[in-house]
Amino acid sequence: MKTRLALNTLMMSAALAVFCPALSWAQGGMPAPIGGDSIDEGYAPSTNVEVIGRFQEAQPSGIAILPDHRLVLGFPRSLHDHQGPRLALFDHGTITPFPDADSQARFVSPLGMTVDANGQLWVLDEGILADKGTVPGAARLIHIDPGSARIVEEIPLSAPALRSDSHPNDLRIDLTHGDRGTAFITDSS
Numbered sequence: 522m523k524t525r526l527a528l529n530t531l532m533m534s535a536a537l538a539v540f541c542p543a544l545s546w547a548q549g550g551m552p553a554p555i556g557g558d559s560i561d562e563g564y565a566p567s568t569n570v571e572v573i574g575r576f577q578e579a580q581p582s583g584i585a586i587l588p589d590h591r592l593v594l595g596f597p598r599s600l601h602d603h604q605g606p607r608l609a610l611f612d613h614g615t616i617t618p619f620p621d622a623d624s625q626a627r628f629v630s631p632l633g634m635t636v637d638a639n640g641q642l643w644v645l646d647e648g649i650l651a652d653k654g655t656v657p658g659a660a661r662l663i664h665i666d667p668g669s670a671r672i673v674e675e676i677p678l679s680a681p682a683l684r685s686d687s688h689p690n691d692l693r694i695d696l697t698h699g700d701r702g703t704a705f706i707t708d709s710s
Contacts, residue, residue: 573614576596579601580597582595582597582632582633583595583644583645584634585635587640587642588636593608593611593634593642594608594609595607595632596608596631598629598630598650599650602652606619608620608644619670620671627675629647630650630659631647633691637702638696640667641694642667643662645661645662645689645692646660648660648661655687658677660683660687660689661675661677662676662692686710689706690708691707692704692706692707
């Protein structure tokens, strides 16, 4: 049994070295691949991923594609409080506050987001600010109608769904359960 396991492990390592040169390089087996336009010079760019934007001051985290193919990005402030939009449309390198500039103050740290079966955008605001921690009452679900570009509803998260050490980070909306649907929220605390 040990011999078979060792042989399988050796065969898997050889296969990974052939099919994953970056892994082989990381283990010291081959020269480092060319990094192309990748910031992480340890990996070669792949042919199935295209870099469409880089952000120097803020780290986008949440991402959603609206029914009309617009791309929405969330810029949480839990690790770094930054200037600029907290939720934005991204189009050919341009960031535009979404749903509008006036609504940006309503977001503390938008992280996860999803589009439901009716094409509505739901944003999970974790309510955490860098160097300040959790802002009381700021963790919430925000329902945005992409067609009218307006915030429809804000649903505060509180106990027992939210604990003092909670870090809500992503969500999905299932409209087939409950009168108005059901929100499933992950918590990485």
